[in-house]
């Protein structure tokens with residue numbers, strides 16, 4: 001039986017001066033799951049994630065519903081029931097206070113613990129991410145980048161939030177440290193039963209760490225569903241394009257690498273109809289006049305007029321069961337009658 005979501009987002013819009021950058025995004029995060037928000041730079045994934053915590057830039061307008069275990073998220077929940085792991089660890093930690101003291105303060109302000117108990121719990125939280133208690137008196141600049149990011153994980157999880165939002169949490173780290181920090185993030189979320197929203201542009205991070213994924217394009221969800229299903233058989237041409245630009249599974253570059261052509265539309269200038277139509281090799285006339293709504297197809301939500309259950313796409317063309325993005329489009333899916 002499906003559990004109630006920890007986080008439920010409906011019709012989220014974030015804009016500046018009347019121009020929406022996030023244009024109506026809806027998704028759920030289930031208990032204990034890792035949901036990845038994926039997309040190119042500027043797609044709106046980070047802004048979506050930060051809107052969950054009310055951490056949008058000054059002057060931004062936010063509309064829509066964000067429910068944490070059924071109740072609207074309020075500022076009192078930030079850092080307590082829902083916590084952020086940012087990309088830049090220096091922005092999350094005060095440069096003038098020892099790291100252990102910062103964790104103690106977070107514990108005392110949220111849970112009202114005594115100084116002594118807060119210090120004990122802060123040291124335990126640091127040890128849980130591999131930072132010895134003796135280092136709790138160090139300032140952030142005395143840590144390496146990887147150690148600082150582990151301290152940020154400890155800070156985000158110290159009050160055992162129900163949901164952690166990690167916004168490109170390892171982009172500034174080298175690949176080996178990235179993998180260790182991501183593993184640790186998942187382990188600590190699992191140990192505290194926290195769900196995780198992981199913002200990333202890295203499909204390999206999604207493959208290794210997420211259970212479901214939401215692909216964001218031009219401020220909307222293009223495809224949203226289980227990682228294995230989406231990555232092995234993408235139905236939105238945008239998802240297929242992202243995957244086609246990756247190296248082959250064995251690490252060798254693909255021949256005739258089909259780079260994703262063109263650029264996303266500028267905020268405030270999405271084309272009429274499907275925002276991906278100018279870059280989409282499958283676009284038909286209808287795509288340029290009517291925007292596709294997300295709808296269930298083959299176990300995930302897809303915002304594409306032409307997406308159909310693969311087996312029923314075109315029985316005369318076996319390869320049409322998956323999109324052949326960037327290749328000969330000889331086996332285009334049959335346009336459904338509803339189009």
Ligand code: SF4
Nearest residue numbers: 274277280287304305
């Ligand atoms: S709706 Fe049309 S243009 Fe948009 S992704 Fe689907 S096929 Fe391409």
